[in-house]
Structure formats: C-alpha cells, structure tokens
Amino acid sequence: MLDGMVTMIFTTLLGKDTQKGVIETMVKSVQEKMVPLVNQFDPLLSDGCVQISREIWNHMDLNNDGKVTQDEFVETFLHCTGCKFLDSGVYSVLFDAVRAVANPSMDTNGDLMDEDEGAFRRPCPRPATGADERQLIEEAFTNSGTMKEDDTWFLISAIWWRAWEAYTGYGSAPVTNGTFASPIENDNLLLQGSLMKGLRDGTDYMLVPERVWDLLKEWYQGGPPIPRKVIVEGMGTRAMTRVEVHLLRLTVKYDFSTASIEISRQATVGELLKSALALLPPYVTQSLNGKSLALVGPSGDAFSDTTKQLGDCHFFTEQTLKIEPEKADGTFVAKPFVPRRTFKKGHCGLSNLGNTCFMNSAIQCLSNTERFREFFLRGDYKDDLNPDNPLGNKGELAESFAGLVTSLWSGDHSSVSPSSFKTTLARFAPQFSGYQQHDSQELIAFLLDGIHEDLNRVKQKAYVEAKDSNGRPDDVVADEAWEGHLKRNQSIVVDLFQGQLKSALQCPVCDNLSVTFDPFMYLSVPLQLASDQTKCIDVFWIPAQDPTKNTTKCRVKVPVNSTLSTLITNIGTLHDVDPASIMLGDVLAFNGKVWKFLADTERISDLFSADVYAYEVPELRGAATPEVRKEKFVRLSVQIKANHRTAPTPVVLVVERTITNDALHNVVAGRLAPLWEGATDATADGSAMDVATSSNAVAATAAAVEEDPEAASTMEMDEAPQRRHPFKISVDRKYNPKSNLLPDDDSQGLVILDSNGWGEEVVGLEVELQCEVDFTQQWPRPDHESVTNVVSTSPSSASNSNMTLNKAMDLFTKREQLSEQDTVYCSNCKEHRQSYKEFRIWKLPEILVVHLKRFQYTRSGWGGSKLDYNVKFEVEEWDVSPWLVEGSPDKHNGNSKYELYAISHHSGSLHLGHYTAYCRADDWMLYNDSSVSKASGAAAIQDSGAYILFYKRKSPDGG
Numbered sequence: 001m002l003d004g005m006v007t008m009i010f011t012t013l014l015g016k017d018t019q020k021g022v023i024e025t026m027v028k029s030v031q032e033k034m035v036p037l038v039n040q041f042d043p044l045l046s047d048g049c050v051q052i053s054r055e056i057w058n059h060m061d062l063n064n065d066g067k068v069t070q071d072e073f074v075e076t077f078l079h080c081t082g083c084k085f086l087d088s089g090v091y092s093v094l095f096d097a098v099r100a101v102a103n104p105s106m107d108t109n110g111d112l113m114d115e116d117e118g119a120f121r122r123p124c125p126r127p128a129t130g131a132d133e134r135q136l137i138e139e140a141f142t143n144s145g146t147m148k149e150d151d152t153w154f155l156i157s158a159i160w161w162r163a164w165e166a167y168t169g170y171g172s173a174p175v176t177n178g179t180f181a182s183p184i185e186n187d188n189l190l191l192q193g194s195l196m197k198g199l200r201d202g203t204d205y206m207l208v209p210e211r212v213w214d215l216l217k218e219w220y221q222g223g224p225p226i227p228r229k230v231i232v233e234g235m236g237t238r239a240m241t242r243v244e245v246h247l248l249r250l251t252v253k254y255d256f257s258t259a260s261i262e263i264s265r266q267a268t269v270g271e272l273l274k275s276a277l278a279l280l281p282p283y284v285t286q287s288l289n290g291k292s293l294a295l296v297g298p299s300g301d302a303f304s305d306t307t308k309q310l311g312d313c314h315f316f317t318e319q320t321l322k323i324e325p326e327k328a329d330g331t332f333v334a335k336p337f338v339p340r341r342t343f344k345k346g347h348c349g350l351s352n353l354g355n356t357c358f359m360n361s362a363i364q365c366l367s368n369t370e371r372f373r374e375f376f377l378r379g380d381y382k383d384d385l386n387p388d389n390p391l392g393n394k395g396e397l398a399e400s401f402a403g404l405v406t407s408l409w410s411g412d413h414s415s416v417s418p419s420s421f422k423t424t425l426a427r428f429a430p431q432f433s434g435y436q437q438h439d440s441q442e443l444i445a446f447l448l449d450g451i452h453e454d455l456n457r458v459k460q461k462a463y464v465e466a467k468d469s470n471g472r473p474d475d476v477v478a479d480e481a482w483e484g485h486l487k488r489n490q491s492i493v494v495d496l497f498q499g500q501l502k503s504a505l506q507c508p509v510c511d512n513l514s515v516t517f518d519p520f521m522y523l524s525v526p527l528q529l530a531s532d533q534t535k536c537i538d539v540f541w542i543p544a545q546d547p548t549k550n551t552t553k554c555r556v557k558v559p560v561n562s563t564l565s566t567l568i569t570n571i572g573t574l575h576d577v578d579p580a581s582i583m584l585g586d587v588l589a590f591n592g593k594v595w596k597f598l599a600d601t602e603r604i605s606d607l608f609s610a611d612v613y614a615y616e617v618p619e620l621r622g623a624a625t626p627e628v629r630k631e632k633f634v635r636l637s638v639q640i641k642a643n644h645r646t647a648p649t650p651v652v653l654v655v656e657r658t659i660t661n662d663a664l665h666n667v668v669a670g671r672l673a674p675l676w677e678g679a680t681d682a683t684a685d686g687s688a689m690d691v692a693t694s695s696n697a698v699a700a701t702a703a704a705v706e707e708d709p710e711a712a713s714t715m716e717m718d719e720a721p722q723r724r725h726p727f728k729i730s731v732d733r734k735y736n737p738k739s740n741l742l743p744d745d746d747s748q749g750l751v752i753l754d755s756n757g758w759g760e761e762v763v764g765l766e767v768e769l770q771c772e773v774d775f776t777q778q779w780p781r782p783d784h785e786s787v788t789n790v791v792s793t794s795p796s797s798a799s800n801s802n803m804t805l806n807k808a809m810d811l812f813t814k815r816e817q818l819s820e821q822d823t824v825y826c827s828n829c830k831e832h833r834q835s836y837k838e839f840r841i842w843k844l845p846e847i848l849v850v851h852l853k854r855f856q857y858t859r860s861g862w863g864g865s866k867l868d869y870n871v872k873f874e875v876e877e878w879d880v881s882p883w884l885v886e887g888s889p890d891k892h893n894g895n896s897k898y899e900l901y902a903i904s905h906h907s908g909s910l911h912l913g914h915y916t917a918y919c920r921a922d923d924w925m926l927y928n929d930s931s932v933s934k935a936s937g938a939a940a941i942q943d944s945g946a947y948i949l950f951y952k953r954k955s956p957d958g959g
C-alpha cells in the first residue's frame, strides 16, 4: 500500500509529461506524506523507487570521484523537475531514499536519516550492448584523469580484459558480436595470495583506475581485487609517477619464527617492524616488549632508523631480515647469518625483476671490465666520491654500483638481485623505472656518464672557451681540446673509456673547414647509410571535393633523411594539387581519429604511423603565416559514425573560428552528403530526430515552453540544425575534455578552451549519421596506380649479409654530406649549410666500446625497426689504425690493437627481445639473467644479435 503510493509519487515526479503544477502538487505531497513515513519505508521493496533513482542518476554528471553528494543530487533533482522551492528537510529525505536504493548494503534497517551523510556512488547497471559498456569505461578512464600520488589502481588479468575488449570493441579489438558474462578472473595473477613475479603490464595484466574497476566489478563480479597505490619516484623535474605493482616481499625472523610480508617501498622501517610483530607469534612481542628494536640485514648491518623508507634501505625482494633487540652497548650489530657457500667469483647471475634483462646485460659487461671492476672492489672509488656535483647523483649511483659489483664478485652467490641498484637508478633516471624493456646501450651511456659525474675528481669545473682550429696543426688543437676537457672532467671513466674524435665539417659553398676534437665514450657505428635509403610511404589521399567517392590509397617514395615537406610536395605532384593546401594527419587505426597533425619539418625517419592521411584543405591555400592561420582558423578532426560503426576515413575541416553552429552543420553536410543521398532510409525530414532527442531534459524543456517563451528561444537554436540535417554533431570529450565547441549562444562562434594534450589545437568532433551507411561500399578507398608502380630501393638484408665491423667503421668515418635538417652554421658564410662531415679517431681509449646501430628508432619511441643481419667482428685482435687520423700518435705506436672481452647481445625484435651478455674472464661465459653458463666461444655468437662490443687494448708487446 505504502509502496504503491511512493511509486506513484516518484513516477509522476519524473514522468515524461511532467508539468510544473503537477510537480508542485507531488512535492507537497512528498513533504506532507513522505517525511513522516520515510523511516518505515523500505525502498528495496519498491521497483518504482529503483527505477526513479536510476532516472535521477542518469541525469547526473559524475564528479571526479564518481560519487554523488547531496548537493549534486539536489541540483539534478531541481533540473529534472523544474522545482525551486523544496525545503532542505525534503532534500535529505529524497536523497536518503535514493541512496538506499542505490546502495542497499548501506542500509537494511530503515534507519535512513541517521546514515552517513556522505556522498555515495552512482549505481550503474550493466548496459545492454558492448558498445555502450565501452563508452562508459572510456568515460571512466577520462574522468579519472592522470595518475596522482596515493591514487589506487587495480590490476586486471589481461586474459579476462582481452575477452572483454573483444566483446566491447575497446581499444583496437575488433568487435565480436555475442555475449560476454564471465566474472573477472584474477586468480591467474596470484600465487598463494601474492602477485606472481615477472608479470608484465599490458601482457599479463592491465592497470585500471579505481572507478573503472568499480564499474567492471559491479557488472561482472569476480575478482579478487588487486589494488595498488600510485607512488612518485625520483625528484624534481625527474619525478615520475607510477603504480607500485610489485611490492617488496620480505621475510622477517625472530628466534625460530618467521613472518612473510608484502609491503610498499614507500613504507618505513618502523611500519615494517610493526607489521612483522603483528604477524609473528605473540611470544615474540612479549619477549621483546619495551626493548628498542632494529631490523638487521644478512650481512649484519642494522636498520635502526625507523623513519627511513624501505626503498632507501636497498632491500631486495625475498630478502630475509632479523629483528634484533638493542645490546647493552647500544648497538644492534649482529653476526652475518647467511651461511657461506662459495662460487667462482664473477660467475654470478642477476635475477630478472621483470623486463630487466637489458640492465642485467649492461651490468655484466661493465662488471667484466677488469680495471673498472677492481677500482670498485678495492674501494678506490671512495676517494673520488663527489656528492656535491650538481651534474651527478650525490655519489649514490656510484655507491650502488659498487655494492652490486661487490656482491657479484664475492663468490657468495650464484645469482643476486639487482633490485636496490634498480631503485637507485630509477631515482636518478626514472626513464628506467617500471618494467618495460629498454635499450642496453642507453643504459650503458647513462651509467658511464652518471658514474663519471659521481666520481669526478674535478670539484670546481673551470670555464673553458672553445677555440677555432683556424688551420693550426691537429696535434696542437687536439691537445688543447683534451686539456680543456680534463679541466672539467677527470674520473675512472675518463681514464678508461674516453678517447678523442676528430670531426671535420667543410662548407660546400666556401670550402671553409672547421675542425674539432671531441671526447667520446663509445662509438656508435651505422650499419647502413641513411642517404642511401629511400622509403615508400602509403598515404590515404582525401581530396576536398566529394571525399567519399575520391579517397584513394597512393604510394610515394621519399629519401629517408628528408622531411615531411618532401612527402607533401610529392603527394601534390602525384595529384596535381598545390602542396600549400595539403595537411598530413596521423590516424590511429583502431579508432579512426586524427590524433595529430604532422609538421612539415618532421623527419621521414621519425614517421611512425602506418596510417598517414593527406587532406586537401583549400582553405589554407595562400593563407598567410602559420600564426595568422592559427589565429583565424581551427582544425576539426571529424569522426563519422553510423549504426555504431566508425568510418575508417576521418575527415578534416578547417573552419574560421567565428563560424556559427548553423554554418558548421552546413559545412559538414556539404562534405558528407553523398553518404546519405543514396541511403534508402535517410531521415532528412527530421522525423527520426524527434525520437532521438526525446530525453527527459528535452521533454521537460518542451513542457516549460508553455510558460516560459524565453527558455524556448534558446532551445530552438540547438535544435534547428539537427532538424534539417540527418546527423548529430557532438564534441568528442576524450579529445577535448574542456572544449565547448557548440555554444549555447550562436553569436559566440567556436569556443576552444584547451588543446588535445599533444600540444595541438585540434577539436575532435563526432558526426553521428542517422541513416544506414555501409562504409566499405559507400566510402571505398581503392588503390591509386602508384601503389603498384612505386618500388623502394632500400638495401635488403641479403645485400648486407657480408656486413663486418670493419665495414661499419668505414661507414662511420665516411665523408658524407649533411641532410637538409642537419645543416650547420658556417662561420665564414654566416649561413646554415649542408656541410660535408667526416669523423676520424684521434686518441684511443683503453676500453673501446662499439655500439652497432641496429635499432632505428622513431623519435616518438614507437615503431622503428631492427637491422638483424650478422656482423662479423674480430675477437682476438682488432686493429683500429685504419680509422685513425694520419697524424695521431696512436696510429703507429702499437696502441691500436684490441681484444674483445664482452658483448651485450640482443635477440628478437625491437620491442620484443631479450638481452644477454657474453663475457670472457678465462672462458667465454653466457650471462642470461640469473643463469651463468659456459659459452661455446665468441665465434659462435657472431650472429644477428651482437649489439655492443667491448674491446680492451692489447699492450704493445702483444701481451
């Protein structure tokens, strides 16, 4: 009886034909009847109430935490009902009633008024279709914003996530029509309740923000939840935010009792101690009660500062610690408690912490550099520590490296964990934190440079003026440059690894020769010359005139070392179009959006996307400078949808900033009309629009028209264009979270509040067609004849099968003209010139590191490729003299002969590869993460994987 009445009240309150007068009556009725009754009211019994609460939620904008406060509720309620006069008591009653419906677990005893007055989460029933589900999840990602410290993110098994993606079409997944109802299945990430080791982000699990997790959990149930906190690593501008997925796993012992603990690296020693005591049997706490305690590591060192963060204690995962009470003399020091077993020194592996094989490979090569290693093992490095060097890492990187090398060469372990070294590294070079794969060359460069600055014996760097060679003899200029270098840099790294390179630049116009002698720490040698390569690029050509009929795929050949302006010129020639009216867009294949417009100055070699779209934009022809263009025009990236499908070809429009809403609709109609002109069920008369827009808000406003003519006039402006055109335009909020493209007031023109996050001012629009369109039929993209006619001339792998280190050195030292983007300033002409450059070695280091440039990265870090042919190199004796400057003292003094002792080796492709190291002490050993085994010799590893070669100088007498 009571339920029936409440249902009626609510249904009427928000019914489609609600009128203000009716609402007033109903609200009075609520005030009079519901307030006294609400305490006995059990909303769970009322389906009508559930329905009404959902209706209210559906009108609510989610705030940042995805929760609804009473104020937000009231605002929406007023908006939906048009009421303006309820007293606050009634708000509370309504709020509590709806909250109880939304979150039944909060209240089962009917005591609604005394419940927590806080906000609660909007209930979100699982949508009927995968596409709707995808949209809600995308919104939840967007609304979650960027990761902030202390946010909670959740791991979801990638297996389950991919199945869900296939159902919803999220990301790049093709939609498989069907149903999906499997509960979230995270058990495969866990082993005895703990997260398994070595799991990889994106491969084994996905990370989602809390609100995404809440929605998925609500819809699918299952679990268990694996929450992880967001932490900040590094300092200042190098600070990096990440989810701490893998917690520290420690064993804490006292007496014969042990406790296993998983804990954040940001927790303190005190917190660890407290957790340990809580887990250990009660007798431990009793016997230690009142005593001052410390945690002691395997080597007997005490961690008595309870405020210190665990990350700073260099604990590694699976380490054992003991609880020690303070001794009579005030110390905690204990005897080392790990039983000693001996291994051959240096034959010690490094465990993989999850994609850290690049680091393990680099460390093994450096630690097998004998003189470098001994410097750390003997402790000599301590004399050189320079913690105040602003270019260094407070000495901590050198100390941490010393610690790691000491364990590797202690003979106590068959394998050690580099986790504390990695933590230190991540603090100073957050780019290496996390668990993604990196380049061992980048790491070696960073380590040598970082250790150099930590151990720089020069405490006050002198200012050294660069002097022109001015035709003076090489030895004079070289010595002067080296002395200048030593005034600022002196360290073990300089002593062992640094040599001097002569670079000569000659102006092609005036022949002016500029010679410099620069220090080098390694040589990066090319395996092919960029100027010899051309690249074929497939481009979708979208002409301005009737794009749906005339879009084609064409193929354009360009030199690899040219820029996109060359590509644009060639496209213009191919289609007989003024290059000034061509814009290149990079389209993400999976969502059919232009995410970025490509600048003319970008290099071809940096081009990542396989989907380059060239748009003819006549509006830009003859337009003045980019600044004027920017002031006057705005670029619109338009994604076209019909029947929940997205057209593979996005459209780009350039419109004046002052364009009106109406005019924008006309521009879109002008461009896309062919899509619906042939459609049989086009609804250009607008009859479908009435259905599509008959939301409650519109109905409510329509109802209000009778009483408020002013409200009606503003509404018409939004409605009018939609009635004339068979499509709806909306702003893509993911592109422009804050943009307000379609103004309420038509006189405003376009309002753009922010860029799309890539520094590009692009407004993303979605045009939803209200008719049946088969994009593959109505918007075909046939191949242009160039696709079959244009052939690349890149050197094939086969032609490089005879590649040798010596040939790579020849390429490295070859005189070559700089490309258009690499011009240098000629001090004689006072102009930038495409000079000829030539490298030669002047001074050889004791340790010569040679990096074979197998990886061709793009600047974005995505894409790229690996040159995976074999490169033959000398092992026992390699004479470098052919590449020395003729007058170099090292050329004839017998100092130019080297012997190979280590190789950083990479197998697999650019992004999915594995690093190992081959190092020679007595025998060649293969270091493959934690395993160390005998290798069959360096000759056997002359394969496609040799990546960085470490040579040491042979003494002149051949020893």
Ligand SMILES: [Zn+2]
Binding pocket: 507, 508, 509, 510, 511, 512, 826, 827, 828, 829, 830, 833
């Ligand atoms: Zn010149």
